[in-house]
Amino acid sequence: VKSEIVVPMKRGKHVVGELDIDSHTLSAFDESDRMFLEWVCKRVVERYFMGD
Template sequence: MDTNTLKNKIESIISLNDTKEFILQAICDLLESEISYYDWVGFYFKNGDKNELKLAQYTGEETEHTIIPFGKGICGQVAVSNKNFVVQDVSEQENYISCGWKVKSEIVIPIFVNEENIGQIDIDSHTANVFTDKDEELLEYICKKVAKILE
């Protein structure tokens, strides 16, 4: 994975004078197409005043998990902890919401606007033990850039 090239492509997408929805979808599509082990890429955001996340833009197989309560699954735990969560083997997680039998690992990075966790990027992979520090660093970079367009 060439993170510098991906960062440049992300910059190009974010600089487009288009809707937030278009930009978020373009980011999902880019990551899924450029990184072979990113099999599902999506954004979840806080659902109004409710203690739950609502699925926004995504790329990959459809999911029934369009609403996730805070604290439930990896995404729900990140909504509460405000910290990155890298799961190299989902079968080892007790508080995991299965999005499909093919998912073996997951990484979730929160998005902060004015120091408030307003959402997250969620990546599922069909390969176990695949995520590295480079993935975490790239996704943190993306979340900071996305936060600026959501302010």
């Protein structure tokens, strides 16, 4: 593994999980990747806790 990005999955102030992606490419992830993955994590948490 030459690159890794880890994005927390938060519900309010609580971290309920994380998305951890590895790559065999050096410097594979940038700010736009982080921003997109934060958006994805937010949507996943919203859907998971829907109706809670």
